[in-house]
Amino acid sequence: MKRLLALYPRAWRQRYGDEFLALLEAERPAARLVLDVVVGALDAWLRPQVGRAAAPASAGGARRGSGHDVLDKFTRRSRNVLQSAADEADTLRNDFIGTEHLLLGLLHEPNGFAIAVLRSLAVEPATVREAVEARLGIGTGGRHQERSLTPRAKKAIHLSVEEAQRLRHPYVGTEHILLGLMREGEGIAATVLTELTRVDLTELRRRVVRALND
Amino acid sequence: MTRDRLAALGRFSEPALLILISLADGPKHGYAMVHDIQSLSGERLGPGTLYGAISRLERLGLIAPLPADDRRRPYELTQAGATVLRTELDALARLSTAGLQRLTATV
Numbered sequence: 201m202k203r204l205l206a207l208y209p210r211a212w213r214q215r216y217g218d219e220f221l222a223l224l225e226a227e228r229p230a231a232r233l234v235l236d237v238v239v240g241a242l243d244a245w246l247r248p249q250v251g252r253a254a255a256p257a258s259a260g261g262a263r264r265g266s267g268h269d270v271l272d273k274f275t276r277r278s279r280n281v282l283q284s285a286a287d288e289a290d291t292l293r294n295d296f297i298g299t300e301h302l303l304l305g306l307l308h309e310p311n312g313f314a315i316a317v318l319r320s321l322a323v324e325p326a327t328v329r330e331a332v333e334a335r336l337g338i339g340t341g342g343r344h345q346e347r348s349l350t351p352r353a354k355k356a357i358h359l360s361v362e363e364a365q366r367l368r369h370p371y372v373g374t375e376h377i378l379l380g381l382m383r384e385g386e387g388i389a390a391t392v393l394t395e396l397t398r399v400d401l402t403e404l405r406r407r408v409v410r411a412l413n414d
Numbered sequence: 415m416t417r418d419r420l421a422a423l424g425r426f427s428e429p430a431l432l433i434l435i436s437l438a439d440g441p442k443h444g445y446a447m448v449h450d451i452q453s454l455s456g457e458r459l460g461p462g463t464l465y466g467a468i469s470r471l472e473r474l475g476l477i478a479p480l481p482a483d484d485r486r487r488p489y490e491l492t493q494a495g496a497t498v499l500r501t502e503l504d505a506l507a508r509l510s511t512a513g514l515q516r517l518t519a520t521v
Contacts, residue, residue, distance in 0.1 A: 272424045
C-alpha cells in the first residue's frame with residue numbers, strides 16, 4: 201500500500217503523507233481502493249491543492265484553486281488506463297509517468313474505443329507496445345519508488361478532456377485519451393502514434409467519430 | 415452565495431458535503447470520517463477521494479487541521495465551513511420538503 205503514496209506529488213506527501221498512510225493501513229487492500237488512490241494521486245498532480253506548485257495547467261484552461269477536477273468525466277475504462285499507466289511505469293522502473301505509459305495503459309483496455317480506432321488503422325496493440333518499448337529502456341530506479349507525472353503527460357490528459365469537449369461528448373473515454381496523446385505532439389506517444397498510424401490528428405479525430413458511429 | 419462553493423468542486427462536491435456533515439458534531443480524523451460517513455450514508459469513501467475532498471475543503475478554509483495524534487490528524491469545521499454547511503442543508507431540506515409534498519399530493 202505504501203507504494204501508492206509514492207504516486208503523489210512531494211508537496212502533497214509532506215502535508216498529508218503520514219495521516220494518509222495511517223488511513224491506508226487501516227483499509228483492507230482491494231482493487232477498488234487501489235484505483236481510488238491512483239486516481240487521487242493523479243488528481244493531486246493535475247489540480248494541486250497544496251503548496252506553491254499549484255501552477256495553472258498549461259492546457260485545459262481551468263483556473264487554479266477552483267478545485268474542479270480534470271478527471272471528473274473520466275469513464276471507468278479511462279480511469280483503468282490511468283492506473284495501468286502507473287503500473288507500467290512501475291514495471292519498467294521509470295521514476296515518472298509519461299505519455300508513453302499512458303499509451304501502454306490504453307493497451308490494457310482492449311475493448312475500449314482507442315483500440316478499435318487503432319485497429320481500424322491496421323495498428324495492432326502488440327506493435328504499439330514494441331514501438332514504445334524500443335524507445336524506452338528499463339529504468340534504473342527501483343520498483344515502488346517515488347513517481348511523478350511528466351508535464352507532457354499532464355498536458356495530454358488535459359488535451360484529452362478538451363478533445364471530448366470538442367466532440368461534445370459528456371465523458372472522457374479511451375478514444376479521447378488517444379486523441380490527447382496524439383495532439384500533445386512531442387511525447388513518445390505522439391511520435392509512436394504518428395509513425396504507426398501514418399495519419400494526422402484531423403484524420404484520427406475522423407476515425408474516432410466513425411468508430412463511435414459504427 | 416456560498417451555495418456555489420461546494421458545487422464548484424465537481425465530483426468532490428458530494429464527498430465534501432459528507433465530510434462537513436461528519437465534522438458538524440466535532441473534530442474527526444480520516445478513518446473516523448470514513449466510518450461515520452458510511453454509517454450516515456451507506457457510502458464508503460475511498461482514501462483518494464476522501465483526501466481529494468479534504469485538501470479542497472482545507473484550501474477553501476471550510477475545515478482546518480488540528481495537531482496530529484500519533485499519525486492521525488483530526489480536522490474541525492471552521493466558522494466558514496459551518497455557514498456553508500447550513501446553507502447547503504437548508505437548500506436540501508427545502509428540496510426534500512417540496513418533493514415529499516408533491517408526492518403526497520399526487521399519490
